[in-house]
Amino acid sequence: MAGPANKRQKREEYKSTSRTDGTTELPKKKFYRQRAHANPFSDHQLTYPSSPDAMNWGPYYPAFVQQLPEDNAPTEPSETVDVSTTKDDSTLTTNQIRKLTQDVEVADIGCGFGGLLVALAPKLPNTLLLGMEIRMQVSEYVQERIKALRAQNPGTGLYQNAACLRANTMKFLPNFFKKDQLSKIFLCFPDPHFKARKHKARIVSTTLNSEYAYVVRPGGIVYTITDVEDLHNWMVQHFEAHPSFERVPEDEQEADECVQVMRTETEEGKKVERNKGPKYVALFRRKEDPPW
Amino acid sequence: MGNLQISESAELEEAANGPPAKKRKLSKASDEVEAQVDTKENTNAKKRGKQLNVFESPAVITMESSKAEGHVIAVTGEDKSIRVFEVASNGSLKQVSQRAMPKRPCAVVITDDDSTIISADKFGDVYALPLLPEETSAEAPSAEEDSKTGSQTPEPAAGRFFKPAANEFTIHSVRNRKALENQKRQTNWPKEKTDPTFEHNLLLGHVSMLTDLLLTTRNGRKYIITADRDEHIRISRGMPQTHIIEGFCLGHTEFISRLCIPAGRDDILVSGGGEDELYIWDWLSGKLLSKAALRNHVDSAVRDASPEAGSKKPTVSGIYHAKASVQDSRDLIIVSCEAVPALFVYCLTAQKTLEHHQTVSLPGNALSVAINTVGGASQMLVVSVDCIHKPNFAKERRDQTVPCPSLVALSITDKGLSEVSPLLFAAVKDEGAVSEKELAKLPNLLYNIENFRKREGAPEEE
Numbered sequence: 008m009a010g011p012a013n014k015r016q017k018r019e020e021y022k023s024t025s026r027t028d029g030t031t032e033l034p035k036k037k038f039y040r041q042r043a044h045a046n047p048f049s050d051h052q053l054t055y056p057s058s059p060d061a062m063n064w065g066p067y068y069p070a071f072v073q074q075l076p077e078d079n080a081p082t083e084p085s086e087t088v089d090v091s092t093t094k095d096d097s098t099l100t101t102n103q104i105r106k107l108t109q110d111v112e113v114a115d116i117g118c119g120f121g122g123l124l125v126a127l128a129p130k131l132p133n134t135l136l137l138g139m140e141i142r143m144q145v146s147e148y149v150q151e152r153i154k155a156l157r158a159q160n161p162g163t164g165l166y167q168n169a170a171c172l173r174a175n176t177m178k179f180l181p182n183f184f185k186k187d188q189l190s191k192i193f194l195c196f197p198d199p200h201f202k203a204r205k206h207k208a209r210i211v212s213t214t215l216n217s218e219y220a221y222v223v224r225p226g227g228i229v230y231t232i233t234d235v236e237d238l239h240n241w242m243v244q245h246f247e248a249h250p251s252f253e254r255v256p257e258d259e260q261e262a263d264e265c266v267q268v269m270r271t272e273t274e275e276g277k278k279v280e281r282n283k284g285p286k287y288v289a290l291f292r293r294k295e296d297p298p299w
Numbered sequence: 300m301g302n303l304q305i306s307e308s309a310e311l312e313e314a315a316n317g318p319p320a321k322k323r324k325l326s327k328a329s330d331e332v333e334a335q336v337d338t339k340e341n342t343n344a345k346k347r348g349k350q351l352n353v354f355e356s357p358a359v360i361t362m363e364s365s366k367a368e369g370h371v372i373a374v375t376g377e378d379k380s381i382r383v384f385e386v387a388s389n390g391s392l393k394q395v396s397q398r399a400m401p402k403r404p405c406a407v408v409i410t411d412d413d414s415t416i417i418s419a420d421k422f423g424d425v426y427a428l429p430l431l432p433e434e435t436s437a438e439a440p441s442a443e444e445d446s447k448t449g450s451q452t453p454e455p456a457a458g459r460f461f462k463p464a465a466n467e468f469t470i471h472s473v474r475n476r477k478a479l480e481n482q483k484r485q486t487n488w489p490k491e492k493t494d495p496t497f498e499h500n501l502l503l504g505h506v507s508m509l510t511d512l513l514l515t516t517r518n519g520r521k522y523i524i525t526a527d528r529d530e531h532i533r534i535s536r537g538m539p540q541t542h543i544i545e546g547f548c549l550g551h552t553e554f555i556s557r558l559c560i561p562a563g564r565d566d567i568l569v570s571g572g573g574e575d576e577l578y579i580w581d582w583l584s585g586k587l588l589s590k591a592a593l594r595n596h597v598d599s600a601v602r603d604a605s606p607e608a609g610s611k612k613p614t615v616s617g618i619y620h621a622k623a624s625v626q627d628s629r630d631l632i633i634v635s636c637e638a639v640p641a642l643f644v645y646c647l648t649a650q651k652t653l654e655h656h657q658t659v660s661l662p663g664n665a666l667s668v669a670i671n672t673v674g675g676a677s678q679m680l681v682v683s684v685d686c687i688h689k690p691n692f693a694k695e696r697r698d699q700t701v702p703c704p705s706l707v708a709l710s711i712t713d714k715g716l717s718e719v720s721p722l723l724f725a726a727v728k729d730e731g732a733v734s735e736k737e738l739a740k741l742p743n744l745l746y747n748i749e750n751f752r753k754r755e756g757a758p759e760e761e
C-alpha cells in the first residue's frame with residue numbers, strides 16, 4: 008500500500024514545487040504515468056461542456072480570445088491563465104464566456120503524451136489544434152508541456168494554437184464540437200482492443216464513424232495510423248463501409264504534409280520506430296451528405 | 300400481486316394506442332375488464348398455471364402496439380427478448396415471435412407502416428427488425444444479404460468474422476503486447492456466439508445507455524430521435540440514411556429519460572429526466588426554447604401526500620400529450636415521476652412554453668399512463684397506481700388492509716383532467732400469495748430510472 012501512496016505524494020510534491028506558472032522547464036513524464044487503459048464506458052469524473060456553446064475555450068487558447076473594446080490593457084495571457092484551475096466552466100453562463108477569434112479545427116483523439124500536437128502546431132500556425140485524452144495524468148502532462156513550450160517562446164505566438172483537455176471522446180465529442188466544425192481528426196496508434204468482446208471499446212466503429220462524420224466538414228480528413236495490421240484492416244473496413252467516408256488515394260496521402268509528421272512524431276510512433284515495426288497509414292475523406 | 304403491474308401496463312399500452320377491442324373495453328363493466336386481464340395473464344404466462352407469479356417468467360419492461368392494432372410487442376428484460384403478440388378479436392394475445400436481442404432493449408417503437416420494429420438498447424445501439432421474422436430466419440444471414448437488406452450504418456461484412464491475427468512479431472509496444480496476452484487468455488469468441496441469427500440491422504449507436512426513442516416526420520422527412528443517459532438527444536435521419544446525424548439537442552445536465560413530440564405540434568420536443576426542469580426544444584435546429592419548473596410541483600405533491608417527506612430530485616418516468624378536442628387550441632403535457640403519487644399537467648402555450656396547469660394527486664405512486672385519443676381528441680386518461688408501496692416511497696410497503704385502486708381513470712376536458720371514478724376498474728384479484736423475496740424485487744422493476752443518475756464522487760481511476 009505504501010507504494011502507490013508514496014508515488015502519489017511524490018507526484019503532488021513535484022507538481023506543486025516544480026510546475027509553477029511561467030516555467031520553461033518541460034514536465035517530467037515519470038510523474039504523469041497512469042495505467043495504460045481507462046474504461047471508456049464508465050462515468051469517471053469528467054468535466055465537459057453541456058454543449059459546444061457552453062465551452063469556455065479561453066483558458067486553453069488565451070492568445071486567441073476575442074478582445075472586447077473595454078479591454079484596454081490586455082495582459083500576457085500565458086502568465087495569467089492557469090488551465091488546470093480554470094477548467095471547470097460550470098459556473099460561467101454562456102454569455103460570460105469569452106469567444107475565440109476562431110474555432111478549433113483539428114482534433115487529435117487519444118493524443119497520449121502530445122508528440123503530434125507539438126509537432127503540428129508550428130506547421131499549422133493559423134489553425135487551432137486540440138489534443139483529447141481520457142487519462143487525466145496524461146492530459147495534464149500535455150497541458151504542462153504546452154505551457155512550458157509557450158513560455159520558452161515568448162512573443163512568437165508559437166504553441167499558442169495547441170491545447171489539450173481531458174475527455175472521453177467516445178461519449179462526448181458532440182459536446183465540444185459543432186456540426187462540420189473540424190477539418191482534420193487524427194487517430195494515431197489507437198488502443199487495439201484485440202478481444203472481440205471489447206470491440207465496442209475501439210475508437211473506430213460503425214456507429215462512432217457517424218459521429219466523426221458529424222463533426223468533420225465535407226472535404227475534411229480523418230487520419231489513421233497503427234502498427235497493428237489487424238487494427239488497420241478494421242479501421243479501413245469500417246471507414247470504407249461508412250457512406251460518409253471515402254479512402255484517400257495513396258499518392259494524395261503521401262503528398263499530405265501531416266502524414267509525415269504523424270509517422271514520426273507521436274510517442275507510440277517513435278516506439279514502433281525503435282522496434283523497427285511496420286506503420287500502416289490510411290486517410291479518409293468526409294463526403295457530402297446525399298440529398299434526401 | 301406483482302402480476303398486477305404487468306397486466307395493467309399491458310392494458311394501458313393498448314388503450315393508449317387504441318385497438319378497437321380495448322377502446323370498447325374502457326367503457327365496459329369492470330368484471331369484463333377483469334376477464335380480459337385474466338386471458339392475457341394466461342397467454343402471457345401459459346406455463347405458470349393457476350399460481351400466477353410474475354417472477355417465474357421474465358417481466359415485461361416495455362410495450363408497444365402496432366398502428367393497425369393487430370399486434371402488440373413487449374420487451375422482457377431478463378432474456379433481452381422482443382416478443383410479438385397477435386391480438387385476437389376478443390382481445391386475447393397470442394405470442395407469435397420471440398427474438399433475443401444482443402443487449403437488453405430499453406425502448407421500442409413500430410414504424411408507421413407497421414412493418415418494422417425499432418429497438419434502442421442498453422449499450423447504445425439502435426436496431427431495425429421486421430415486425431415478424433421471415434419464415435426462413437433459422438439461417439444466419441449471409442454477408443450479401445446483409446448488404447442487400449441495407450444495414451443503415453453499414454458494417455463491413457468481414458468485420459463480423461474479424462479475428463485478430465496479431466502475434467509477437469507484429470506487436471511493438473509493451474502496451475499492445477499486454478493487450479495481446481489478454482486476448483490469448485480468452486478461449487472463445489463470445490461475439491460470434493451471441494450474434495442473433497434473425498434479421499436485424501444496426502441503424503445507429505451512442506456509446507451510452509439509450510433511454511428513449513422517437514420516430515417522427517417533419518416537412519416530409521423522417522427522423523429518429525434518441526436520448527441517452529449521458530445527457531444527449533440525437534437527431535438522425537430516418538431510414539435508410541440513419542448513419543447521418545442531423546444534430547443534437549444539448550443542454551441537459553443530468554440523464555434524460557423521456558421524450559415527447561406533441562401530435563400536431565411536431566416542431567416541438569419536450570424532454571425530461573433527472574433534472575428539476577423540463578426542457579422544450581425546437582428539435583430540428585437543436586435550439587432550447589424554454590424550460591419549465593418541475594421540482595417545486597413535485598415537492599408540493601410529495602408534501603401533500605406525506606408532510607414528513609423531504610424534497611427529492613425528480614425522476615421523470617413519463618411525458619404524455621393530450622388535447623381535449625380538435626378545436627381546443629390548448630395542448631396538455633402530462634408528466635409522471637418515479638415514486639410520486641401525482642400527475643403534473645402543463646399547458647403548451649403558443650409561445651412554446653409550458654405553464655403548470657394542475658397537479659392531480661393519486662392514491663399511490665403513478666406507474667404508467669395511457670391516453671385514449673380518437674380523431675385528435677383525447678377522451679380519457681388511465682393511470683396505473685402502485686398499490687404495494689407507500690405513496691412517495693419506492694420500497695416501503697403500504698398497509699394492505701386499506702383498499703387502493705390500481706387504476707384511476709380521468710376524463711380530459713377543456714378544463715384539464717378531472718377524476719371519473721377510481722373504481723371504474725376493479726382491482727385485479729390477487730391470485731396466489733407472492734413471497735417476500737419476490738415482492739422485494741418489485742422496486743427494481745417499477746422504479747429503475749433513478750438508477751440512471753450518476754453517483755457523485757465515483758472513484759477516479761489512477
Ligand SMILES: C[S@@+](CC[C@H](N)C(=O)[O-])C[C@H]1O[C@@H](n2cnc3c(N)ncnc32)[C@H](O)[C@@H]1O
Pocket residue numbers: 043044045047116117118119120121122139140141142145174175176177178194195196197198210273274275276474
Ligand atoms: C496507444 S495510445 C496513443 C497515443 C498517441 N496518439 C500516440 O500515438 O503516441 C492511445 C491513447 O488513446 C487514449 N484513449 C483511449 N480511449 C480514449 C477515449 N475514449 N477518449 C480519449 N482518449 C482515449 C488512451 O488513454 C491512450 O493515451
